[in-house]
């Protein structure tokens with residue numbers, strides 16, 4: 448199902464010139480800006496209302512990477528008891544290759560012990576080798592697959608990182 452060789456063998460051009468990236472908590476007020484990015488990035492984007500409703504949940508947290516005052520990337524997770532689920536992770540095309548996604552994930556993973564989270568799960572498209580390489584590099588491992596998980600019929604891989 449997954450192809451670790453393809454995922455780990457990917458190469459991409461060197462990063463763009465350095466810019467200052469800051470990080471802050473994502474709030475429901477960010478829903479319009481994130482929804483705009485979702486439209487740019489995903490085939491099946493989250494709507495502004497879905498984002499706002501999600502970010503209002505007590506179990507959900509988001510973090511934004513900000514460049515020049517605008518959100519350039521974001522991570523949304525849900526943590527319930529000892530399990531966390533990565534609901535969404537994306538970086539604006541223009542700002543990829545700067546380590547933003549890795550930093551967002553590392554910042555979250557560095558807090559799991561304090562939160563009592565022992566397992567972090569996520570779904571990733573079977574064809575999304577770039578994201579798989581990112582996750583494998585951070586210690587996630589394949590757990591199972593969900594057939595026809597996405598609306599276009601593509602399978603999802605379920606990855607897990609255990610403490």
Ligand SMILES: CC(C)(COP(=O)(O)OP(=O)(O)OC[C@H]1O[C@@H](n2cnc3c(N)ncnc32)[C@H](O)[C@@H]1OP(=O)(O)O)[C@@H](O)C(=O)NCCC(=O)NCCS
Pocket residue numbers: 457458459488520536537538539542543544545546547548549550570571572575577578580581582584
């Ligand atoms: C996947 C995604 C979040 C990566 O964001 P990013 O900020 O460019 O990633 P980073 O710069 O932090 O890369 C970290 C590592 O991921 C891997 N990686 C990320 N994008 C890659 C690519 N296009 N090709 C090869 N490896 C890639 C590499 O291992 C990279 O480390 P390296 O630069 O030392 O080789 C971004 O491409 C994206 O938003 N894609 C569309 C949305 C998406 O697929 N989200 C994940 C849903 S599960």
